[in-house]
Amino acid sequence: MTERRIQRLVTVRNPQGLHARPADMLVRRALQFAARIEILKDGERFNGKSILSLLTLAAEQGTELVLRADGPDAEEALEALAELFGRGFDELGAGEPTNDHSLDG
Amino acid sequence: MQVLQGIAVSPGIAIGEALVIEKEGYVFSRRSFEHEAVDEELARLDRATDAVAAEIERDRQVIAAQLGDQYGAIFSAHHQMLRDAHLRAEMEELIRRQNMTAELAVHQTLRRCARVFQDMPNSFLAERALDLHDLEQRLLNHLLDRGHEWLLDLDAPTIVLAHDLTPSETARLDRRWVRGFVTEEGGEGGHTAILARGLELPAVVGAGQVLTEVVSGDLVIVDGDQGVLIVRPTKEYLSRYRQQLKRRSSRLEALAALRDLPAQTLDGTTVRLLANIEFPHELSACLERGADGIGLYRTEFLYLSAESEPTEEEHFQAYREVVEAMEQRPVVIRTLDLGADKMWYRSSAEDEHNPFLGLRSIRLSLRNVDVFRTQLRAILRASALGPVKILFPLIATLRELRQAKLFLRETMEDLDEAGIAFNHHIAVGMMVEVPAAVMMIDYFLKEVDFISIGTNDLIQYALAVDRSNKEVAELYQACDPAVLRLIQTSLCAAQAAGVPASVCGQMSSIPHCVLLLLGLGLTEFSVPPGAILEVKRVCRGVTIEQCRHIVQTALQMQGPLEIDTYLKEELKKLVPQAVR
Structure with missing residues (x-):
């Protein structure tokens, strides 16, 4: 495991956007990793381990966000978080395809 | 700065720190403490946080059992907010740097945060402000006694802001430091008006929703002639009012x-x-x-x-x-x-x-x-x-x-x-x-x-x-x-x-x-x-x-x-x- 900083582009897919429940899921997942986790929206940075920070981000459906992780387990962290976005935080109806793009940073 | 209009019921001008009496009757008596007690104050905050976390978990279980896990999730979000690193850091900062009491740090931090949500265009997020108010109440429940002997314990010129002052609350005012009153409710003949005139303190009543705009410790001006409350005044306003205050006191001296x-x-x-x-x-x-x-x-x-x-x-x-x-x-x-x-x-x-x-x-x-x-x-x-x-x-x-x-x-x-x-x-x-x-x-x-x-x-x-x-x-x-x-x-x-x-x-x-x-x-x-x-x-x-x-x-x-x-x-x- 190497120290590195990586980022990845994700899209908010669930219809109600990143409201309290998904934000809660995201933070709980993020807290399981040692890496510093940030979410960028239009150049603004939000703390991935703070639910209040994430809520103020006010990401609605279709918003594109950059996930950025910095630390020993950065890769695993991003993988896990991107996966949450991918399945729309379990708020998608059946049959909607998952998609995300990777960017190396 | 914000200028809020109410009904002028007792003339005069007062400048001081806001003391907000919440609708629930909470007030913040002490604003600061001795620096040596920082650790003690942080420990109080921790104890209150733990107690609230336990409460939230109990509520989550009850609701989840009745309505299903989806509904319990909102409490999970509350829990996450309670443990939020940002929030905690901000409160700790206020306690450590300004020697602010835990209750006031909770109040100021959560109110400020709630205001950010309130101002959001997305109504769904605006509702999160309610969650923060709820958390604030829960924490204050543990940090404060209701009906505390609060107003007896002031140490600086204070403007009392309340939804509506009850007679028993007014009876407990620390008259050495209270300089004026503002209430959301009330009219010309109401208790606050009569009391303020009796005490010769400027007062504005019927000011509408002011408590959400003001946090205890904010600088405020009460203009009892115009029926106006000014929250966090600009320098210009402040100096203008200070001059008025001076003219007023020289007039009173002439009368004396x-x-x-x-x-x-x-x-x-x-x-x-x-x-x-x-x-x-x-x-x-x-x-x-x-x-x-x-x-x-x-x-x-x-x-x-x-x-x-x-x-x-x-x-x-x-x-x-x-x-x-x-x-x-x-x-x-x-x-x-x-x-x-x-x-x-x-x-x-x-x-x-x-x-x-x-x-x-x-x-x-x-x-x-x-x-x-x-x-x-x-x-x-x-x-x-x-x-x-x-x-x-x-x-x-x-x-x-x-x-x-x-x-x-x-x-x-x-x-x-x-x-x-x-x-x-x-x-x-x-x-x-x-x-x-x-x-x-x-x-x-x-x-x-x-x-x-x-x-x-x-x-x-x-x-x-x-x-x-x-x-x-x-x-x-x-x-x-x-x-x-x-x-x-x-x-x-x-x-x-x-x-x-x-x-x-x-x-x-x-x-x-x-x-x-x-x-x-x-x-x-x-x-x-x-x-x-x-x-x-x-x-x-x-x-x-x-x-x-x-x-x-x-x-x-x-x-x-x-x-x-x-x-x-x-x-x-x-x-x-x-x-x-």
């Missing part, structure tokens, strides 16, 4: 110089200046102004601030304090003057559509004889200690006056039998505040030792205007010629009968109305303590002859505004420094 000068007109008529008070603690203000006595001691506070009916002893102690402090100067104690709607423990008149015309004041006393007797006994007992007089309010018929006097005589007999001392010749008077009493004044004057004209109610009943009703408030005019004739009739009849008369009520403290009342022959004014010197200044600047001329001219006019304007012009000519 009048304290030991006689209240005498230029042609040598001595005027007696008495004070209206609501609470015993207003005594110092009366003594400072050199009041000639208490012309109206309202006793409603005894009924309003107690949880139950006041006992005879409670009445007596409140009267004794005033009588002793006034050292042989007269004290006029008015019996209960409340509407039945305010007497919650006797709900005999729940369905009154028109409480001002309903079961109130002396009518209520005559119906509830046990309550009335308790008060009469206490007044009589106080009469053994100094020149106490008794005043019956809202007398409309001779029958009412006679009944009230009968109860008084019976009470005297009871006291005699019990061997309790009192003044057998206690002076008995009535308020003249119902037009019917004016029409019958010659009969009344044969049965009373003095009269006191209550202009506030007299105007309201004569003109059929409720001045708290915005739609008709402008019809309420002290200088309405009809009102002046009622006052003239009463005063002339009293002079002819040799019965002393005074005027209490707001009119007698308005400088240009003082000219009129002097011209009508009035030599005894009963005014709020803060107005005594102002009235004295007017008296010292005029002759009775001048005032008589003014009355003659004014009584020929047909409209209140005409009279008002004329009186103000005359005042400007005669006593220019009294013009505000």
Whole structure:
């Protein structure tokens, strides 16, 4: 495991956007990793381990966000978080395809 | 900066730190602590956080069991907010750097955060502000005792902001530091307004939703002249108000110089200046102004601030304090003057559509004889200690006056039998505040030792205007010629009968109305303590002859505004420094 900083582009897919429940899921997942986790929206940075920070981000459906992780387990962290976005935080109806793009940073 | 408009109920300007009393009754007593106690304060915060976390988890389980995990999730989000790193860091910063108490740090941090959400365009997110309020309440629940002895513990000039101050809250104010009041609710005649005027502190009521805009510790300005609250003022505003404050205090100093000068007109008529008070603690203000006595001691506070009916002893102690402090100067104690709607423990008149015309004041006393007797006994007992007089309010018929006097005589007999001392010749008077009493004044004057004209109610009943009703408030005019004739009739009849008369009520403290009342022959004014010197200044600047001329001219006019304007012009000519 190497120290590195990586980022990845994700899209908010669930219809109600990143409201309290998904934000809660995201933070709980993020807290399981040692890496510093940030979410960028239009150049603004939000703390991935703070639910209040994430809520103020006010990401609605279709918003594109950059996930950025910095630390020993950065890769695993991003993988896990991107996966949450991918399945729309379990708020998608059946049959909607998952998609995300990777960017190396 | 924010400027919020309310109703001006007590004049003056105050600048200070906000002390917010939440609707739930929470207040933050201490704002800071000794630096050595930082760890202790952080530990308090931790304990409260843990306790709230446990509460939230319990709630989550209950809801999840009833409605399913999806619904429990909202509590999970609450939990996450509670443990939020940002929040915690911010609170810790306030505690460590500013030595702020944990409760205040919680309040400020969560309020600030809630405000961010409130301002968001997305209504779904705006609702998160409610979650934060909820968390705040939960944390404060653990950090604060409700009904804490908060206001006794201030250490800097403070402006009290509340949804609506309760009488018991106001009773606990730390008067050394409270400089003004602002409430979301309330009106001209409300408790806060009366209290603020009594304490001579600027106040704004009916200001609408202000508590969400202000956090304890914010700098605020109360402008009691304009009815405005200014939150977090800009430098320009602050310096402008500081200057106003300075001008004001130099004006007050000029007035203070009048304290030991006689209240005498230029042609040598001595005027007696008495004070209206609501609470015993207003005594110092009366003594400072050199009041000639208490012309109206309202006793409603005894009924309003107690949880139950006041006992005879409670009445007596409140009267004794005033009588002793006034050292042989007269004290006029008015019996209960409340509407039945305010007497919650006797709900005999729940369905009154028109409480001002309903079961109130002396009518209520005559119906509830046990309550009335308790008060009469206490007044009589106080009469053994100094020149106490008794005043019956809202007398409309001779029958009412006679009944009230009968109860008084019976009470005297009871006291005699019990061997309790009192003044057998206690002076008995009535308020003249119902037009019917004016029409019958010659009969009344044969049965009373003095009269006191209550202009506030007299105007309201004569003109059929409720001045708290915005739609008709402008019809309420002290200088309405009809009102002046009622006052003239009463005063002339009293002079002819040799019965002393005074005027209490707001009119007698308005400088240009003082000219009129002097011209009508009035030599005894009963005014709020803060107005005594102002009235004295007017008296010292005029002759009775001048005032008589003014009355003659004014009584020929047909409209209140005409009279008002004329009186103000005359005042400007005669006593220019009294013009505000």
